[in-house]
Structure formats: C-alpha cells, structure tokens
Amino acid sequence: MMGLCTPDFSLFRRGCCILEDFNLQKSAPNMQIQMNLPDNVVALMNYVDDAGWTEHAELVVQIMMSSVHPDLESPVGMAAFLPADVRSSVAGFLSSILLDGITHEQRHEIFSWTQCWALASLDQ
Secondary structure, eight states: OOOEEETTTTOOOOTOOEEEEEEEEHHHHOEEEEEEEOHHHHHHHHHHHHHHSSSHHHHHHHHHHHHHHHTTOOOOGGGGGHHHHHHHHHHHHHHHHIIOOOOOOHHHHHHHHHHHHHHHHTTO
C-alpha cells in the first residue's frame, strides 16, 4: 500500500480544474486524512496524469470508475490495447477490487478522482 495524503473527500490532481479556485486552507478547517491506496491505483492515477487527454487515459479512467461504482459499465477487454505496463497495473487494480477488496473510503476516493477527471475532460 502506498500512502496518499488527500483533502477529505476531494482529490486535487493535475488536470482537474473543477475546484481550482477553491482554497481549502482558507475555506475549511484542516481536514487532511491519510488515504492508503493500493500501489497499482496510484500507478494508474499517475499514468493518466502523465498521459493527458488521450484515449488510453480515458479508457483507464472508465475502467477505474466502473470498477468502484455499481451503476457504471466499461469494456474491460479494451484494456488489451493499452501498453503492457499499464495493462499490468489495470490487472493489479482489478485484482485489488475483486480479490483483496478495498474499503468504502478508498472506493470513494477512487471514484471522486475519476469523476473529477471525467468532468474536466469535458472542457477539452
């Protein structure tokens, strides 16, 4: 597990401009929590951030989003078209979801991040 410090129920990631004018330090009390996400989740988030607005990044976000929310679907088989290292991270992520299980808080953080990315991509 890799430690990731995030504001409570918000992930501010490069490329996510939804809350860029919101100053958490001035607007709310210090609500920093230590969120431990599996290494493969952090690797996928970093891949998406580094890839920018590409079809591969969009596919990874869709797979992640559908894996943590029961009302969303994604063609996981499309992961076969991703680069080998990303496929490995996707497989590890799906294994974490299906076999190991993740906490409700981790599920929420992953969904919040994917939702933020998806909404920001509408501006692109």
